[in-house]
Amino acid sequence: MIEFLARVFIRGRESLSPSALRQAYGQLCGAVGIGLNLLLFAVKFFAGSVSGSIAITADAFNNLSDAGSSLVTLLGFRLAGRKPDPEHPFGHGRMEYISGLVVSGLILLMGVELGKSSLEKILHPEEVTSSVLVLAILAISIGVKLYMFYYNRAVGKKIHSTAMGATAMDSLSDAVSTAAVLVATLVGQFTGLMIDGWVGLLVALFILYSAYKSAQDTLSPLLGQTPDPEFVKHIQEIVLSYPEVQNVHDLIVHDYGPGRVIISLHAEVSASGNLLELHDVIDNIEHRLQKELGCVAVIHMDPIVTDDPETQRLRMAVAEKVKTIDPQLTIHDFRIVPGPTHTNLIFDTVVPYGVKLDRVQVQKRIGELVRELGEQYFAVVQIDNSYVL
Structure with a gap:
């Protein structure tokens, strides 16, 4: 479905730049996520109200928080795609991380409120009723979440977005939590055991854990995390593939948001070499790094005695x-x-x-x-x- 929607709503995909295509896919997936999560919230809230199950209601509000997450993600991709300006010469790419941090706060608040409701249900348990309709709603919800996991993971790999990858894992976790609610409903139906409040509490704890992981994933790049070792290895392989470069050190990767990376490094060259020729080699390396890795490269020459x-x-x-x-x-x-x-x-x-x-x-x-x-x-x-x- 995502590829069909991409053909409809992302016109001229072949001519778009990588950053523009990335932004378009991110916004599209965010919009689809909002629609599906709002639909799941509505049908689960109805099922929870009909059955009196706090676990189903908790799972419904989990989907509502996911819709909020998708909305903030959509806005984050949109704001992150704004062009650089005099006040922000490195662009607005980190808005994607900031939007993720806002989502984490919303998820945290939702988890706390649902935890309170679940504890109340544990202290004052009530009988939960179920029906074929309620069970069908939960089963369909699991299928929808598994589909969202599939398309988020596929798009995340396509546009190299860790945020989309995290969203995919969140969808998979939601499918697991809904499966737990389904099991609790079946147990209550056939055994009479009132474990609804306990399952609701587990779902609330899961939401709180998701908020913690989401905050961790967004705070780390905002604070300045170490770059991916594979990315570093690729940089070193490119630079050292030129025989004029003896060694590389003082490598720093400056991350201003997905697709907005500036790297700086020192390249050791022979002190007895021709300065103009060595400068030409360094220029070629900078251009190659930009072309192959999509980053701006600044290389300082360090002359060393080699003879x-x-x-x-x-x-x-x-x-x-x-x-x-x-x-x-x-x-x-x-x-x-x-x-x-x-x-x-x-x-x-x-x-x-x-x-x-x-x-x-x-x-x-x-x-x-x-x-x-x-x-x-x-x-x-x-x-x-x-x-x-």
Whole structure:
């Protein structure tokens, strides 16, 4: 159905840019989600009222919160697609994350209210009546939610949207919770056990957990999360595929919303190379990264000595020494400044998060290890943090 609606409502899909196509699919799925969830809310609320089941009513309001989520998601995609302006030169892509955070708050409020109603039903249980119509409504609801899981997952993969992927898993979870309500209704019908309030409480707890996960998924990119390791690996493979580049470091991925990524990195090149030729290579790498990964790339050239055996020997020796502190430590921008009484070994050391020693301790230990290479050597170390995994 989604592809049929896409053919009807997304005209000229072949000529749309990736970001425009992504926005169109996101809005379409949001609109379909609103319609289906409102329909499910209406029929479940009717079934809950007829049967007196708090579990069915709770599940109905779960679908109402899902409709609100779809509405906010639709608005988020629409606002995120606005063009950059003087006040927001990086665009409005993070509105998609902000809309997700608003949805999380709505879901949280709904879960709290439904939890209160379920506790009241547990303390004061009432008999639940069911009918073929009520059971049919629940069964059809499960089928609809499974369909929503399928199309959200398919579209999420098509447009590379983690938000759509999360929506797909939410639909699958809704199908499971509705199945639990269906089981509780059948149990009450055939055994007389009044577990309706308990199942309603389980559904409320599930809604609260969904709110927590949703908030976590949206807060993380807003705060600035580490990039996908596969994305980082792809960047490094592209840059290092050029023989002029010896190494890559200080890689940072700046996320301004889906499809709005800026990357910056330092590329080590030979200090004896032709400056204009190396600059041309760096330009080509930046253009290739933009074309293949859809990101803006800014690359800083770091000249390093590659044709001096003594520099190479000391660099390798220092790198091995540093790894004895922690295998995760690496060095870059290594150079030698000799003097009449001592020689400075100047380099940067990357200390990833999770290393037990702090920056001062690492600097001190490196200085001690460098002196082991010879009393004339002194370490001048700049400590860097790693912004990728």
